[in-house]
Amino acid sequence: MTPEEAWRALDLDLADYLAKKGQKPSCRAGCFACCFGLVTLSRLEGEALLPHLTEAQRGRILQEGPGRLALLAQGKEEADFPSRFFRSRTPCPFLEEGLCGVYPYRPLACRGLLTAGDPALCAPEALAPKGHFLPVPWRMAHRKMEALWEEEERRYGFVVIGEMVSLLYLLLQGLPPGRQEVEALLEAWGVLGGRWGFQLIPL
Ligand code: SF4
Numbered sequence: 001m002t003p004e005e006a007w008r009a010l011d012l013d014l015a016d017y018l019a020k021k022g023q024k025p026s027c028r029a030g031c032f033a034c035c036f037g038l039v040t041l042s043r044l045e046g047e048a049l050l051p052h053l054t055e056a057q058r059g060r061i062l063q064e065g066p067g068r069l070a071l072l073a074q075g076k077e078e079a080d081f082p083s084r085f086f087r088s089r090t091p092c093p094f095l096e097e098g099l100c101g102v103y104p105y106r107p108l109a110c111r112g113l114l115t116a117g118d119p120a121l122c123a124p125e126a127l128a129p130k131g132h133f134l135p136v137p138w139r140m141a142h143r144k145m146e147a148l149w150e151e152e153e154r155r156y157g158f159v160v161i162g163e164m165v166s167l168l169y170l171l172l173q174g175l176p177p178g179r180q181e182v183e184a185l186l187e188a189w190g191v192l193g194g195r196w197g198f199q200l201i202p203l
Contacts, residue, residue: 001144001147001148001151002044002048002151003044003045003047003048003049003148004048006045006108006144006145006147006148007104007105007106007108007111009144010108010111010112010140010141010144011111013140014111014112014114014137014140017136017137017140018137023116023134024116025114025115025116025134026115026116026117026118026119027114027115027119028119029099030098030099031119031122032091032095032098032099032100033119033122033123033124033126034110034113034122035091035092035094035095035100035110036086036088036089036090036091036092036124037082037085037086037113038081038082038085038086038163038164038196039092039107039109039110039163039164040107040109040161040162040163040164041107041108041109041145041161041162041164041167042145042148042149042152042159042160042161042167043152043156043159043160043161043167043171043175044148044151044152044155045107045108045148046164046167046168046171047171048105049102049105049106049107049168050168050171050172052102052104052105053102054101057093057094057101057102058172060093060094061093061165061168061169061172062169062172064093064165064169065165065166065168065169065170065172066169068163068165068166068169069166069169069170069189069190069191071085072162072163072166072189072190072191072196072197072198073189073190073191073197075196076190076191076193076194076195076196076197077194077195077196078195078196079195081195081196082196086124087124087125088124089124092164092165093165094106107164108141108142108144108145108148109141109145109164111141112137112138112139112140112141112142113133113137113138113141114133114134114137114138115128115132115133115134116134117132149161149201153201153202156177157179158179158182158200158201158202159199159200159201159202160175160182160198160199160200161198161199161200161201162186162191162197162198162199163196163198166189166191166198167198170185179200182200183200186198186200
């Protein structure tokens with residue numbers, strides 16, 4: 001399965017599931033509270049996204065990448081790192097005038113985060129109640145991620161999973177081919193392992 005196939009399949013599966021359940025997500029164009037969160041993806045999705053970036057988007061990744069890596073290095077062991085990051089309201093570099101600038105190529109993690117509740121509860125300071133984000137769509141997205149990880153392992157021998165901006169930055173710099181070199185690179189940035197740092201699979 002390619003990332004493009006996984007994106008299409010998830011969109012179709014989600015539409016089918018939501019129609020059968022009679023659930024109508026309240027997610028709308030121009031609603032972007034969730035775009036302040038940490039987004040994680042693996043190398044294959046990153047590689048599929050990169051060719052579609054505009055010069056300006058590539059520029060923002062190159063500009064923001066080192067800062068994200070440094071933040072990750074500082075916070076990767078801390079239990080509340082993602083919620084602190086969310087509340088810092090640091091927008092995704094692809095958020096452009098309230099819209100996703102890479103919408104057709106956005107990661108599975110973005111596609112699977114849906115709510116049928118009050119969009120105001122998605123805001124970083126709102127502390128969304130349990131169940132606010134629909135659990136089944138998220139699990140469906142996760143299953144597609146796992147299928148891509150299997151494909152990535154077949155292709156490269158190992159899987160690299162990490163925060164989106166950091167991983168795209170490293171891909172733009174040129175990720176080395178071998179696992180040991182990738183491990184050394186991630187160690188050098190201080191972002192390998194921990195609760196929220198990069199993961200290599202198999203571990
Ligand atoms: S990739 Fe698009 S949908 Fe995902 S966080 Fe960024 S702006 Fe939002």
